[in-house]
Amino acid sequence: AGSSSDKDFGKQFVYKHFGSMASVGRYKALVDLRQSKEAKGVSMAGFVSWIMWRSAYLTRVLSWRNRVYVAVNWATTFVFGRDITRI
Numbered sequence: 001a002g003s004s005s006d007k008d009f010g011k012q013f014v015y016k017h018f019g020s021m022a023s024v025g026r027y028k029a030l031v032d033l034r035q036s037k038e039a040k041g042v043s044m045a046g047f048v049s050w051i052m053w054r055s056a057y058l059t060r061v062l063s064w065r066n067r068v069y070v071a072v073n074w075a076t077t078f079v080f081g082r083d084i085t086r087i
Contacts, residue, residue, distance in 0.1 A: 021053045029053040 019033035019041070029050040034041035054074065061067045 021049075021056060023050065023053050 017035060019031070021029065021031050023029045027047055027050050028045065029052070030045045031049040031052050032041075032043045034043055058067055058071060061070055
């Protein structure tokens with residue numbers, strides 16, 4: 001095989017940690033927006049974290065049509081629950 005010493009692979013990859021978010025169910029989530037464990041930043045859990053997680057998720061949905069669909073779906077689930085036989 002060819003030698004990799006003569007090939008240009010571009011800029012070296014540098015990892016940047018922007019934080020972690022996880023939904024844990026029952027309207028609760030974990031949010032850790034610190035650069036590292038020693039750095040200052042937001043680190044929280046509970047209902048407010050769940051709202052933050054949902055907001056961040058909606059920003060990642062590509063089209064406005066799908067954002068509205070997802071938001072309406074979440075709202076109906078929040079009001080009526082997951083059991084659709086009661087609607």
